[in-house]
Amino acid sequence: MSIHENTPRWPLPEHRSREQIARxxxxxxxxxxxxxxxxxxxxxxxxxxxxxxxxxxxxAADGNRYISSPVANTTGPVLVAEDQIVIKxxxxxxxxxxxxxxxxxxxxRRAGLGTHILHGRGRSMADLRSDIARLKAQNITANINLVxxxxxxxxADAYPGxxxxxxxxxxxxxxxTVRVAIIDTGRSAENRNDAWFTGVVAAGTDPLNVxxxxxxxDWFAGHGTFTAGIVRQIAPTCxxxxxxxxxxxxxxxxxxxxxxxxxxxxxxxxxxxxxxINASFGAxxxxxxxxxxxxxxxxxxxxxxxxxxxxxxxxxxxxxxxxYPAAFGDFGVKAVGALNPDLSGAAFSNRGDWVDxxxxxxxxxxxxxxxxxxxEPNIGTDVVFPADAWATWSGTSFTxxxxxxxxxxxxSDTATLDPRSAFDQLLAGRPRTNEFGVVVHxxxxxxxx
Numbered sequence: 001m002s003i004h005e006n007t008p009r010w011p012l013p014e015h016r017s018r019e020q021i022a023r024x025x026x027x028x029x030x031x032x033x034x035x036x037x038x039x040x041x042x043x044x045x046x047x048x049x050x051x052x053x054x055x056x057x058x059x060a061a062d063g064n065r066y067i068s069s070p071v072a073n074t075t076g077p078v079l080v081a082e083d084q085i086v087i088k089x090x091x092x093x094x095x096x097x098x099x100x101x102x103x104x105x106x107x108x109r110r111a112g113l114g115t116h117i118l119h120g121r122g123r124s125m126a127d128l129r130s131d132i133a134r135l136k137a138q139n140i141t142a143n144i145n146l147v148x149x150x151x152x153x154x155x156a157d158a159y160p161g162x163x164x165x166x167x168x169x170x171x172x173x174x175x176x177t178v179r180v181a182i183i184d185t186g187r188s189a190e191n192r193n194d195a196w197f198t199g200v201v202a203a204g205t206d207p208l209n210v211x212x213x214x215x216x217x218d219w220f221a222g223h224g225t226f227t228a229g230i231v232r233q234i235a236p237t238c239x240x241x242x243x244x245x246x247x248x249x250x251x252x253x254x255x256x257x258x259x260x261x262x263x264x265x266x267x268x269x270x271x272x273x274x275x276x277i278n279a280s281f282g283a284x285x286x287x288x289x290x291x292x293x294x295x296x297x298x299x300x301x302x303x304x305x306x307x308x309x310x311x312x313x314x315x316x317x318x319x320x321x322x323x324y325p326a327a328f329g330d331f332g333v334k335a336v337g338a339l340n341p342d343l344s345g346a347a348f349s350n351r352g353d354w355v356d357x358x359x360x361x362x363x364x365x366x367x368x369x370x371x372x373x374x375x376e377p378n379i380g381t382d383v384v385f386p387a388d389a390w391a392t393w394s395g396t397s398f399t400x401x402x403x404x405x406x407x408x409x410x411x412s413d414t415a416t417l418d419p420r421s422a423f424d425q426l427l428a429g430r431p432r433t434n435e436f437g438v439v440v441h442x443x444x445x446x447x448x449x
């Protein structure tokens with residue numbers, strides 16, 4: 001039995017009472033307020049990265065270290081992996097690298113790929129930028145190893161709000177010919193009793209709470225679980241695999257995300273699946289150079305698996321600055337912005353002619369994880385989420401999976417339909433805006449109170 005049975009397919013029907021919607025609306029209003037442009041993104045990002053995350057990851061032996069750095073021509077500081085540079089070079093170029101440069105780095109080759117990582121030893125941000133310029137002089141494209149923020153949570157101190165469950169999922173047969181690969185924090189290990197994880201495979205578990213002081217969930221906990229629940233609501237019959245590209249600190253780098261893109265595409269081809277890859281994260285270009293490893297990954301997929309569709313969040317900076325991987329339109333990636341529940345453009349959403357489409361990203365309802373939020377005391381009211389929890393959350397992180405899911409369901413409906421054609425079919429005949437692309441109404445969201 002499909003949850004779409006006997007109802008209009010999209011948007012899905014509202015399950016909450018008026019009273020619950022009003023309570024949710026108050027929480028959503030705070031989420032939107034903090035996400036709004038001009039709310040101090042640079043301050044919040046720097047404080048989050050340098051003070052909270054870095055202090056909490058001290059006990060995680062296998063985590064990267066990160067720094068927050070101002071970069072010209074971007075909306076605010078960017079997060080980078082400390083002491084690391086991504087280079088694009090063939091073997092002859094690697095062999096020609098000067099000994100004086102390599103003396104300060106360890107070279108990590110990425111097997112079978114054209115991008116590699118230089119791990120520095122005590123290199124400052126100024127040193128990295130200087131070394132990148134030296135590499136450019138040797139005709140080697142290079143960039144700092146950018147962290148790929150999970151669009152919403154690095155930006156702000158707002159967090160999910162508890163809401164009413166959709167009830168027990170009416171599980172039916174899963175269509176194993178169609179797969180949505182969610183590249184994210186992984187899925188929580190919780191065995192939900194409401195069956196909403198039917199057909200959801202955890203290719204990497206979200207540990208939720210591993211950084212000191214261990215009394216509440218970490219900053220990025222539950223992001224992959226929430227995203228998977230969105231896909232399941234709209235595409236109840238497709239297979240979902242949630243890949244984890246983040247480390248124990250909840251953050252992941254350009255090369256880590258790229259590796260999961262390639263892994264997801266290769267595994268889907270091996271398993272004979274039609275594939276949609278969902279990426280609810282992104283970072284800007286630095287000095288005009290986009291994330292190099294991700295660019296290589298999307299080019300690899302476009303060349304080797306041209307039927308695979310990649311859908312990515314446009315970002316929450318409220319600007320027209322392209323964010324990657326969403327802005328890799330030349331390689332077929334589709335960028336998704338956010339709308340308010342009344343289908344007007346959300347103030348926090350990135351926009352521009354590089355955005356292909358948008359759907360409601362304010363007060364989205366989905367599956368969440370057990371534990372206490374916020375991740376730090378004294379930044380808001382503590383909320384304890386029980387087992388089988390549901391939450392409201394806002395951001396473009398939660399618009400991309402709606403589009404991924406709708407494409408997957410169209411593919412499931414038609415055995416011969418490939419994901420890229422299904423995307424075109426989904427957008428056909430819908431209204432188009434100048435800044436937010438085609439308007440696609442899928443989930444209802446929650447009006448801010």
